[in-house]
Amino acid sequence: MTTRLRLQELLGPILIVIAFSYVVGLQSAQGLLIVQSTLALFVMVLALHVFVGNSGVLSFGHGAFAMFGAFASGIVTTPSNIKENSLQLQNLYPFLVNLNLGMYPSLLLAIAAGALVAGLSGLLLMRLNGLAAGIATFALLGVAYNIFFYNNRIGPGSQALLALPPFQFLEEPVVLTVIVMLAVYLFGISRAGRTLRATREDPLAAPALGISITRVRWIAFTLSGAIAGLGGAMFAHVAGTVQVQDYYLPYTFMTLSMLIIGGSASLWGATVGTLLVTGIGQILLMMEQQKPILGIVVHIPNGTRAIVIALSLVVMLLWRSEGVTQGREFKIGMPKLRK
Amino acid sequence: MIQAILDAVSLGGVYALAALGLGLVFGVMRLVNFAHAELITVASYTLVMTHQFPLVVSIVLSVVAASLMALLMELLAYRRLRGSNPATMLIVSFGVSVLLQKVYELVFGALPRSASVATGLTGAFTVGGVSITIASVVTIVLAVVILLAMGYLIERTKLGLQLRAAASDFQTARLLGVRSNRLIASAFVISGALAAVVAFVNVVGNPQVDPRFGLDITILALVGIVVGGMNSLRGSALGGFIVGAVLSLLNVILGNGRVYAYSWMFVIVIVILLVRPGGILSKFATKERV
Amino acid sequence: MTLFEVRDLRAGYGKVDVLFGVSLTASKGELIGIVGPNGAGKSTLFGAIVGTVGLRGGSVFLDGEDISxxxxxxxxxxxLSLVPEGRQIFSGLSVIENLTLGLTGRRDKHGEKGALERVHDLFPVLTTHRDHQAGMLSGGQQQQLAIARALVADPRVLLLDEPSLGLSPTVVKDVFDRLIAIAESGTAVVIVEQRAHLVTRLAERTHVLRAGKLQATLTKEDAADEAKLTAAYFGNSGE
Known part of the structure; x- marks a missing residue:
């Protein structure tokens, strides 16, 4: 394994993400919204990639970190006067009512919240063996959902938090995303990242080499929790609202599908998967809404989109369990993606 | 008080059945079948849609529907994944689960379908001044009978012997002549039938069937098999029972805080797993399967 | 009359080829040995014959039928039954349950009782421990159980992968005496051994497998010649 920084593996995906953002984002207001929400989902996919891709252990629990990130960032950026007057926020802790931060400090808070929750829960979860850990992460998601859904001291409960400041410019989510991509890449080539991938290849050899699987998994889990916290908060600031249901199973399924369809093991896979699923989803959405695509109107029944995305995940895994990119990193001159 | 205990035992029994269905399939192919939820859901829809038929017919149809669905899953999706990494299989089953939910949504609509099934079971009776719901007693009896029958099947029949052998070493079992396709198909059919039993009990208690009807119980049963120990059927059933019973008791103990029962249950689960990371019935703690 | 024939067998895993054209035959009642160093491809050969390792070419015939x-x-x-390397008995199941599983592979289901009785005659110790957990047996008893479990299927050809592994010399002799008896009763027995001297003296023919090919074939008489055996095993002479 080489530690050499291969710039094209990093710059390739970054340039493609930037190109996508500007080409689609400058088209229309709707295009801008699509780009912003795609980037917010992409950051979540990157979070999953850091842990799932490097360790080979599944996580269904990252929605919990995204929830913490979204609510942490959301509650401190909602203006105090709105918090005082909203019906669903009447029971909020007083210090939360009075706490007001700008968008960027609130994103740092979201990162900290995600890292904290992941770090603490990881102390237990990472002690379990791989498969049991994967299942136990369902429990994590369930608990987070349960708490946010019913607790109106820390948030709006099952209601929505409504008046979040949205991103002002396209550049904001783009820059955040690029920073996360850089972090993800650096972790991948770091000692901990390489060690973790070695444990994925051969879990039994790791203890023999004196590697503590628990420890390296925990490091990756905490880092990916931090990124998921940011991803959740970004998603909130794109929509301008936070509601606990938005981060539950459909969100988990969507981001996991993106990662796995692209190929969980590489940064390139996470990128391709996110863009591919977004693209397919948009086309199908236009069909459901009977909008013309290249001048042709194709009508499909409502709900087909969700079926197609679920079906493509299953078919992809049956056909190529390594995803479209087969876990490879971006390389100039790589063979064209087979459709 | 007595009613609370009966409720705990009956909910534990139901979760034990769900966990056992998951454990059977996990045993023969290392697949954690998340789409078990949709087996429960399809059986529930069948019960609701056929409520005008005699109850027995309705139940038989629901067992057939769930078993067929289980066979289809195996044939169309899981068969191609045999021997794959368990994480890959788990995520496929997650995909199958979501796919079927969406299909159910298209077929039955997103809103709950409801019909009163087995209305005779909804009442209560009084013993020595204590009121007891019929449903809890029937559920306990049903769970006990089926767990005993499963125990007999697994411990005393040729199929059970093959299932146990395959769970510990499938390759060697095949070398001795155990037919892999037939055995795996049997495991799926049985897990489908168990899902139908779970569906029956749930529909009687709450006849509002929507596309996600089986989801919560399956997630909890999954956690149950981790708690009990994934590598043994007894462990799976025991873990399921614990999760169900604890959840039911928490609902009583917590009073107004019962909305957080789910969270408290997971605290208990975490404590159990801290003590025994491989599950209650595991012999080798954390090292056996990384 | 040839009962069992392997013709030009090729096999491997992933990108790696392990066997490069192996051929051998065995007749009714014959005991055949295959010896060779670690990594020569012995277990792969058996795996390819019984269908657990993918074939890359060649065929396997049992009584004229192509079973590849x-x-x-x-x-x-x-x-055709295999006693796998490391015995692979089901240690959590009882002795009788292990044997019952062995019956799964029988062609006719009528002779089950007789087959179990024959096994109990051959391995009386298994009768003593009938209801004990197989994992509690000693190494030699476990090996006997593994052989018995294969025998109850009434195989015409019995393959054994390293039956001496982990057994003391006296137990090894005991096990090999049973194998001779099994061959004499008409079963073709093929034994893979890393410890060549254990089989060369007993086997009709002993093939030396090295680097995925049969490099030499020794008769019983050759085997008595220490120099010839060593040469064939380590490959420092012509063939």
């Missing part, structure tokens, strides 16, 4: 590429559970039903 069939599934393990179908091959055992045609009368």
């Amino acid at each position: 590429g069939k599934r393990p559970e179908d091959i055992v039903r045609r009368g």
